[in-house]
Amino acid sequence: MENTRTVELKIPSEPGFEKMAMRLVSEAAERMGFTPDRVEDLRTAVSEACLNAMRHGNLLDETTKVLVVLTIAESRLAIDVRDEGRGGPPPDAVETPDIEKQVAGLQRPGGLGLFVIKHLVDEAGFVEPEDDTGNRFRMVIYLEPQKEDPC
Amino acid sequence: MLNNEFDVELRRVGEAAIIVLRGDVNAAGEEAMKDAYASATDDGARYILIDLAGAEYINTSGIAVLIAIVIEAQRADQKVLVYGVSSHYRKIFELVRLPMYVEMYDTEAEALSSVGIDPETV
Numbered sequence: 067m068e069n070t071r072t073v074e075l076k077i078p079s080e081p082g083f084e085k086m087a088m089r090l091v092s093e094a095a096e097r098m099g100f101t102p103d104r105v106e107d108l109r110t111a112v113s114e115a116c117l118n119a120m121r122h123g124n125l126l127d128e129t130t131k132v133l134v135v136l137t138i139a140e141s142r143l144a145i146d147v148r149d150e151g152r153g154g155p156p157p158d159a160v161e162t163p164d165i166e167k168q169v170a171g172l173q174r175p176g177g178l179g180l181f182v183i184k185h186l187v188d189e190a191g192f193v194e195p196e197d198d199t200g201n202r203f204r205m206v207i208y209l210e211p212q213k214e215d216p217c
Numbered sequence: 218m219l220n221n222e223f224d225v226e227l228r229r230v231g232e233a234a235i236i237v238l239r240g241d242v243n244a245a246g247e248e249a250m251k252d253a254y255a256s257a258t259d260d261g262a263r264y265i266l267i268d269l270a271g272a273e274y275i276n277t278s279g280i281a282v283l284i285a286i287v288i289e290a291q292r293a294d295q296k297v298l299v300y301g302v303s304s305h306y307r308k309i310f311e312l313v314r315l316p317m318y319v320e321m322y323d324t325e326a327e328a329l330s331s332v333g334i335d336p337e338t339v
Binding site: 081085103106107110113114117163165166168169171175176178179181182185 | 243244245274276277278280281282284285287288291304305309312313314315317318
């Protein structure tokens with residue numbers, strides 16, 4: 067089994083604090099040898115996951131926390147973002163945002179976060195929390211890219 | 218607390234309004250961005266140029282504000298152009314297909330030239 071290390075960061079549900087998670091993940095990913103482009107992708111993915119946890123998982127209640135757990139292995143970096151589940155269970159599926167409908171005024175602008183995350187990391191999705199509380203969103207990025215760059 | 222200072226500057230160059238965004242482009246800047254766009258529209262601008270060269274951090278809430286401005290601009294028969302976007306954020310914009318509605322340029326001079334305004338006159 068691959069040797070792993072974990073690093074944890076707990077931040078308040080207040081937009082702006084996601085930047086602490088971005089810095090932490092940058093530091094880890096740079097040390098692991100990810101390219102600057104992949105580090106940028108990861109920073110954005112972590113930022114969006116934290117903001118989703120703050121807004122949808124914790125309803126921006128500043129007494130709640132978002133827990134960010136990095137699991138560092140030789141070939142991959144996994145990031146779990148956990149909220150307290152105040153906003154209920156996570157969505158079953160990520161809908162592709164329809165910018166045509168948004169520009170036509172048929173859909174409110176937004177809903178882009180999960181869609182963007184899924185294109186920036188190798189694996190992303192909600193997983194069952196071990197203690198059955200809150201929501202747990204897991205992202206994994208491998209040192210060797212696992213899929214084609216969508217752009 | 219951890220947000221970079223957000224600043225909006227509005228300039229007029231002929232029929233173009235240039236909205237310069239600096240700092241963090243996110244939900245916190247929504248009102249200021251929409252106010253700048255409304256002022257540009259009230260002033261009769263046909264072209265809305267958005268300068269993102271000084272935008273250090275753009276999240277999807279900020280992109281949603283840009284989409285909201287594009288919606289208003291389409292209704293007002295204005296053209297929206299964006300310039301100064303880093304390669305990373307250009308990739309994100311392409312992911313959400315923003316370039317279907319917004320023309321993207323590297324520099325202000327290129328954006329102005331594309332709408333027939335001589336950048337030398339600025």
